[in-house]
């Protein structure tokens with residue numbers, strides 16, 4: 341968690357603020373209660389003073405990528421995204437009570453649990469890759485645990501297109517889990533750097549430290565850490581309950597030469613399942629999207645930096661107060677973000693078509709019974 345105080349929580353219609361959950365490089369995350377339907381949600385809000393085109397582009401991509409992928413059981417579910425009344429983009433997500441960074445340095449995590457996490461997150465990443473998306477920030481703190489204890493991959497904040505051909509400038513990285521070629525800034529991300537990062541993450545969960553931290557507890561500088569990563573000399577985890585076959589899978593994932601690593605996250609998952617099988621544990625199910633699903637849908641636009649807030653309807657909402665009387669100039673309609681004006685004189689689309697929409701309807705409330713009636717009539 342970043343060492344700064346969280347910003348003020350946004351005022352969001354339909355949600356009640358409960359408490360801050362954490363702070364990141366670009367955003368604060370707050371616990372809110374959604375009022376209807378009632379449930380706890382985590383709301384990620386971009387920091388106001390860093391909102392520029394690049395940040396908006398990353399935020400839009402994160403919302404779109406998560407919405408596209410979150411039907412996967414091991415990817416964090418996103419419910420909604422919009423702009424708050426004070427102008428901050430936000431993302432409403434499933435609330436996860438804990439993350440793997442909370443536990444791996446404090447507790448010895450069982451090998452059985454870690455192998456399960458490894459297969460599930462590998463399948464989540466394989467699915468993202470088949471959809472053309474690279475995560476680029478795989479690390480223990482981005483594996484959250486749902487209320488049911490299931491591991492889910494979160495934070496697609498610096499995700500990018502797998503098929504991007506542009507030389508991007510962004511070398512955002514979490515150094516301890518980054519591959520040598522990322523640390524040396526020769527690539528911003530490939531399937532092979534994701535294999536490395538997941539291998540390094542799983543290593544960390546088992547070892548209680550990241551793979552290139554010193555074991556004597558002496559804190560090294562960032563530069564020393566980078567040098568050790570570039571040398572890529574694998575240090576065995578050294579836990580009696582970690583079988584050599586598992587060390588081999590992780591050592592292969594963290595090979596200095598990208599071509600020597602598993603060729604995909606699916607291959608990594610299959611290697612881990614083999615270890616589970618050899619240990620007498622039932623292998624975790626492979627949950628990978630079929631190619632037809634992954635190829636379906638419009639490609640995510642990683643270049644879109646438009647402010648995409650609440651939809652402003654040009655259709656007047658029918659109510660006894662909104663029926664236009666002679667001489668009246670405007671009606672009021674409300675969205676979940678507040679109240680805005682609809683000019684009843686214009687009543688046309690932004691393309692200049694002479695399309696006037698007249699909405700008529702009413703809500704009839706009887707004693708002991710309620711009937712809602714809405715009629716919509718379009719007139720050229």
Ligand SMILES: Nc1ncnc2c1ncn2[C@@H]1O[C@H](COP(=O)(O)OP(=O)(O)OP(=O)(O)O)[C@@H](O)[C@H]1O
Nearest residue numbers: 361362363364365367369382433434435436439495
């Ligand atoms: N859905 C969630 N439920 C509960 N806590 C969350 C959720 N999403 C994020 N958090 C917590 O909020 C904090 C900030 O998350 P965020 O994704 O913004 O940043 P980060 O990954 O910690 O840092 P950075 O974005 O700089 O890499 C983290 O401590 C994370 O555990």
